[in-house]
Amino acid sequence: MEQYFVNNEIIDSNFKINDSETFKHIVKVLRHQIGDVIYLVDPTKNLFTAKIAQIDLDNKELSVEVDKLDIPSTEMPVSAIVACSLSKKDKVEWITQKSTELGASKIIFFASKYSIMHWKNNVVEKKLARLQEIAKNAAQQSKRRIIPEVIYLNKLSDLLKYQVSANLVAYEESAKVGEISLLAQTLQKKPESVLCAFGPEGGFAPDEIEMLNQNGFLSVGLGPRIMRAETAPTYFLSVLSYKYELTVK
Amino acid sequence: MEQYFVNNEIIDSNFKINDSETFKHIVKVLRHQIGDVIYLVDPTKNLFTAKIAQIDLDNKELSVEVDKLDIPSTEMPVSAIVACSLSKKDKVEWITQKSTELGASKIIFFASKYSIMHWKNNVVEKKLARLQEIAKNAAQQSKRRIIPEVIYLNKLSDLLKYQVSANLVAYEESAKVGEISLLAQTLQKKPESVLCAFGPEGGFAPDEIEMLNQNGFLSVGLGPRIMRAETAPTYFLSVLSYKYELTVK
Structure with missing residues (x-):
């Protein structure tokens, strides 16, 4: 399952991905559909699963339902x-x-x-x-x-x-x-x-x-x-x- | 100073390099001249300095004066x-x-x-x-x-x-x-x-x-x-x- 960085902090369970490059990769390159799940990392370095709820082709925006994952960071301790x-x-x-x-x-x-x-x-x-x-x-x-x-x-x-x-x-x-x-x-x-x-x-x-x-x-x-x-x-x-x-x- | 592998064991101080690829690299690519020194490693894994004594363009052969070097191997111990x-x-x-x-x-x-x-x-x-x-x-x-x-x-x-x-x-x-x-x-x-x-x-x-x-x-x-x-x-x-x-x- 692939991971994307998002530019805005994820604060509740509904989130919008509106970066056009990320949108393109998810929708056009990997052809994800409603219901598919991806990983998101926000600027606070937290990891979330995100289930695609809506694909807005006109505004190049994805609505996702997110869920915070409490798994250890992959960053080096140094x-x-x-x-x-x-x-x-x-x-x-x-x-x-x-x-x-x-x-x-x-x-x-x-x-x-x-x-x-x-x-x-x-x-x-x-x-x-x-x-x-x-x-x-x-x-x-x-x-x-x-x-x-x-x-x-x-x-x-x-x-x-x-x-x-x-x-x-x-x-x-x-x-x-x-x-x-x-x-x-x-x-x-x-x-x-x-x-x-x-x-x-x-x-x-x-x-x-x-x-x-x-x-x-x-x-x-x-x-x-x-x-x-x-x-x-x-x-x-x-x-x-x-x-x-x-x-x- | 660059190093070459030679196919024959080096047994005395005079040695001939007759591999055509190596000859080409030394003489044509790097344009080495008589008196220049290179490194050679022979099949016994020994390292030598080799001073170019003669360049035979017809037979694509180099005569070198070699000197065994007693420095530690660069091979991993495992x-x-x-x-x-x-x-x-x-x-x-x-x-x-x-x-x-x-x-x-x-x-x-x-x-x-x-x-x-x-x-x-x-x-x-x-x-x-x-x-x-x-x-x-x-x-x-x-x-x-x-x-x-x-x-x-x-x-x-x-x-x-x-x-x-x-x-x-x-x-x-x-x-x-x-x-x-x-x-x-x-x-x-x-x-x-x-x-x-x-x-x-x-x-x-x-x-x-x-x-x-x-x-x-x-x-x-x-x-x-x-x-x-x-x-x-x-x-x-x-x-x-x-x-x-x-x-x-």
């Missing part, structure tokens, strides 16, 4: 933020989709020295809108309670403003010198929020690493194999999920 | 096998590439009831050759010592022959009933080899799960969010790496 250097369109889209599936609370893209791409100012808004749409769809598909926010930073130094409980930077040189446990040590401390920065294919420049390190970003290795730029954030998020969602008991 | 239900071409290729980067020792694809794809007998060989090539390139790029073998099974029941130290099946219903620690419990026992089976987008059929369970495959949940079919194996391999490569000390 706020997990990935910050990735800009890369090709398909990779950026892929990172957004996978990071959403894997539970990221925020997805940041930034330009860095060895990034092969830069976004010009006039395309940022459009590109972010597209990525935000991908995040919404992935969040619905993976049955999340929130849509991660997608953010673009024009320069790496803007990332320094994002100070959370644990700021990390994935650095393959760390692996080469045999550093194998800083990530595990950090996670052991159960931070409330973790941010990890990932460089482009060519890696961070030494002065970029230095700037990050001097501003509280701890360099951590993610194992002995060289991962592509888009693979590393999925590794990081999978590890967070395993650590906090599968091994708590 | 043999990690992923077995995935067949899906679209790009997803199958993607799973092969990412599973290789993330350290899988073997990548199995199989047809199951709700698979949206089936390979006809006459295309299997060609498709496997293509996937094996993707695995080789990904293994070289991620600096592995082996190329994972890619295997196709015509039916799910053929997977029962693959009995290793721990056989698992990722099952999202496990997550729904609140199962959150069987994967962690299994990994705690430090099995020498782990195989995990992953269903298609539509999931396994109940009788398929029953058959797997009855033959020693333990159903494990991979967290509360629904992952796409291609995301789950990357989650599993990332977790194995974290558990055995980043938290041993």
Whole structure:
């Protein structure tokens, strides 16, 4: 049964879905009929079943009877933020989709020295809108309670403003010198929020690493194999999920 | 510095690279010259630096001076096998590439009831050759010592022959009933080899799960969010790496 995010808070048992994209998907794409049941998540992150009571084709509006579901949230107990250097369109889209599936609370893209791409100012808004749409769809598909926010930073130094409980930077040189446990040590401390920065294919420049390190970003290795730029954030998020969602008991 | 797999064992300091694809990549694509140094891995899984001494364009052969490197292997200490239900071409290729980067020792694809794809007998060989090539390139790029073998099974029941130290099946219903620690419990026992089976987008059929369970495959949940079919194996391999490569000390 598929899930949709709605923009308005659900306060009583009768609710109207009037977002035209959602209407189109429910009525035109999936051809739902009166009596069919779907899931809705409202801005308070509550989950509801919603039985379709009326389909108003003229106003593109659905009337539904909702019922609040008291099942555990699918959100990670830790706020997990990935910050990735800009890369090709398909990779950026892929990172957004996978990071959403894997539970990221925020997805940041930034330009860095060895990034092969830069976004010009006039395309940022459009590109972010597209990525935000991908995040919404992935969040619905993976049955999340929130849509991660997608953010673009024009320069790496803007990332320094994002100070959370644990700021990390994935650095393959760390692996080469045999550093194998800083990530595990950090996670052991159960931070409330973790941010990890990932460089482009060519890696961070030494002065970029230095700037990050001097501003509280701890360099951590993610194992002995060289991962592509888009693979590393999925590794990081999978590890967070395993650590906090599968091994708590 | 890039790495290549060579087909013959390297036994003394002079070696000849005569594989035409590798020759082409080194000389034509990357335009290496005499004196340049590359990495080679031979069938004994040893790593060497190789300095180009001679380029024979007529015979497509490179003479190199090799030097064995005594640095730790990049292979996972546990043999990690992923077995995935067949899906679209790009997803199958993607799973092969990412599973290789993330350290899988073997990548199995199989047809199951709700698979949206089936390979006809006459295309299997060609498709496997293509996937094996993707695995080789990904293994070289991620600096592995082996190329994972890619295997196709015509039916799910053929997977029962693959009995290793721990056989698992990722099952999202496990997550729904609140199962959150069987994967962690299994990994705690430090099995020498782990195989995990992953269903298609539509999931396994109940009788398929029953058959797997009855033959020693333990159903494990991979967290509360629904992952796409291609995301789950990357989650599993990332977790194995974290558990055995980043938290041993």
